[in-house]
Amino acid sequence: MGRCGLLLALLLAGGLVLGLPAGAPAQTASAQTASAAAAPSGYRDTRADDGRTVPAYLPSTDPDRVVRVFSVTFWARQGERRSVTADVIARQPATTPDSALMAAVSVSCSPTGGGVASAGATQNLVRGSGARFTPRFVYDVPRTGMVGCVLVATGLRPRPVASGYASANRWYVDAGSSLSVSQPLGWWARSLETDARSRVLGRGQSWSPIQVVTRVDPAGTAFTVTSDHKVTTCSSVGGSRDASTAGRELCADRVETTGSRVRSVVTAVQLDRRGDPCARPQEFSTLRRVTPTIHHAMVFSQGVVRVSRSAACRPVFRISGRLEQVGGADLVIHAPSERTTILSH
Known part of the structure; x- marks a missing residue:
């Protein structure tokens, strides 16, 4: 657990x-x-x-x-x-x-x-x-x-x-x-989690544990997205399991004491009535180094997404959060701790 x-x-x-x-x-x-x-x-x-x-x-x-x-x-x-x-x-x-x-x-x-x-x-x-x-x-x-x-x-x-x-x-x-x-928020504000299992990323690999198509405030001009993650660098075996891994330590046979670098990238794409992109994708990212001493770390990301008022666009967005291992030791992404939140700006 x-x-x-x-x-x-x-x-x-x-x-x-x-x-x-x-x-x-x-x-x-x-x-x-x-x-x-x-x-x-x-x-x-x-x-x-x-x-x-x-x-x-x-x-x-x-x-x-x-x-x-x-x-x-x-x-x-x-x-x-x-x-x-x-x-x-x-x-x-x-x-x-x-x-x-x-x-x-x-x-x-x-x-x-x-x-x-x-x-x-x-x-x-x-x-x-x-x-x-x-x-x-x-x-x-x-x-x-x-x-x-x-x-x-x-x-x-x-x-x-x-x-x-x-x-x-x-x-x-x-x-x-x-x-x-x-105080009470708009009806469209929400948080998302995932029922996926945690996974380990090798060098250069990425994973998007949460992806959603969601409607936002039709009268709004912008909204806030937060994307929060728990990660563990494979500097040791311990601490690389959680409630989703059935007792397996995901860092087994992967130990490397260099620490890891991880990038969190959130992408929001506004859609038209056919579900196709109608505006340029918007992205924000956070880079974090997890040292062997720290071992476990949180990556908290937050950004503002603008809503296009173009006649071709609806107040509907495809939002995804992607984690990238960009250097160092293999890295565990703990799925039970994944949270993506959409709320008013």
Whole structure:
């Protein structure tokens, strides 16, 4: 099971994901979660529920080591679409016994109803350094009533050392981190995931795990596309399996300690009534180097797509996200973590 999936399973088992009753009346200010402020732009929580210190004592995930960091509750109607965004500034102290710790965060909303209801991020941190995670998705409210969204964090020890106290291995969610939920979006906003299996890319190979033809706001002039991926460089065998690999480590027999370079390319093509391109393709890309020390990394991409008002064009786009291995060691693309989101600009 992948880290994100394991986190969600632990949450459900421990009751941390809020299951709130349907049909509840709209909240008053006093009924809202104290740490989640309501604003015209939506809801935002910046005050940690259970603290900002995330233990990384163990080589495997334990329910007692899952820290609930932020949470938001709100009343919503069935069919509303809300943008859910976490912004996590992760920092590993310079004094940890282990040189590297795995930091993982997961944001999820309940009730669930078949659409995308979670997103996560995982990366190895290095002693004295940090990283920024922005897991995000559009949540399609499955029924009228109360909704709960929660951000949790956990830590692991990918390279334990014999000396030092294991309890000193911890990372922090720094000030400036938050969990936000927007006001209702347009009917066409959506997030996509894939049921494909993870795969490993050799040098020069590419893969498009998510491709879709979708309608956008007919009155809009632009929209935003985000494309988020979890990748693992084959600097070691460990960590190259997930919920889709049936227990197989995809880096087996592929280990190379050079690190990898990966490019994420998102392409949007507007279509006419026949389904043919009616305007020039629009692309945006992100290049990331994954070092052997980092091993796991997130590639977060975002771009603005312009909508042509030509009479030949419809407000319909073919959107695809492609990952390219452009140098170094073979690279695993973790399919369960794939998220592509389309929303207003």
